[in-house]
Amino acid sequence: MSKLYIVGIGPGDFEYLTYKAVETVKNADIVIGSKRAIDLFDEVNEKIIFNVKNLHGNLEESVDIAKEGKDVALLSTGDPGFSGLLKPILEISEEKGFPRENIEVIPGISSLQLASSRCKIPWDSANIMTFHGRENIEDILPIIDNGLETIALPSRKVKDMAQFLIDNGVDSERQVIVCERLSYPDERIFRGSLEEVSHSEFTYMCVMVILKE
Structure with missing residues (x-):
């Protein structure tokens, strides 16, 4: 029976692709993902590029194609299980009656892992939080003073998150x-105070590490 592979493509550079990811994509009947993700791979049979305005529709299509009998490689930035495509695909597959056992997850390197490496922070000794797709960023407030570094994926501009923390009583320094x-x-690694970050511009592709006091 056909398989739906959710393939983690890592943080973005081809050097961080796993061999398993490359082989899975090469052997899949159809590869679905963003143009940036698909362009990481040299060998692709047939491809469907995401319509960024209809991501949910693309995910439904990937399940439908797998149900029709083709092996599908669905490309997920970073690791599929952390702010990736695993959660929505499981929900869609259940709705459409596609067997869970026909879904295989190919793990990738999360930007959180790479951030912890760049900052030399053991990430099993840090708070790990994602706010992608979430507005309740106040959940970070009771966490950041527990004596551990906090590695977070912001839900909004980094400077807005820094200002939010300052506005909610976190020391601006x-x-x-x-x-x-x-x-x-x-790639850029910037170290400074919340105040400095709140007045700086960054792209949306960021990880914020809040150091312990």
Whole structure:
């Protein structure tokens, strides 16, 4: 029976692709993902590029194609299980009656892992939080003073998140590290205070590390 592979493609540079990811994509009947993700792979049989305005529709299509009998490789930035495509695909597959056992997850390297490496923070000794697709960023407030570094994927602009923390009583001089465009040629690691970050511009591809006091 056909398989739906959710393939983690890592933070963005081809050097962080796993061999398993490359082989899975090469052997899949159809590869579905963003143009940026698909372009990481040299060998692709047939491809469907995401319509960014209809992501849910693309995910439904990937399940439908797998149900029709073709092996599908669905490309997920970072690791599929962390702010990736695993959660929505499981929900869609259940709705459409596609067997869970026909879904295989190919793990990838999360930007959080790469950020912890760049900052030399053991990430099993840090708070790990994602706010992608979430508005309740106040959940971070009771966490950041528990004696551990906090590695977070912001839900909004990094400077807005820094301002939110300041507005909610966090010391404006609290030190943070912003890891921007990890693994890309223009990667930037910025270290400074929340106040500095709140007045700086960053792209949306960032990880924020809030250092412990």
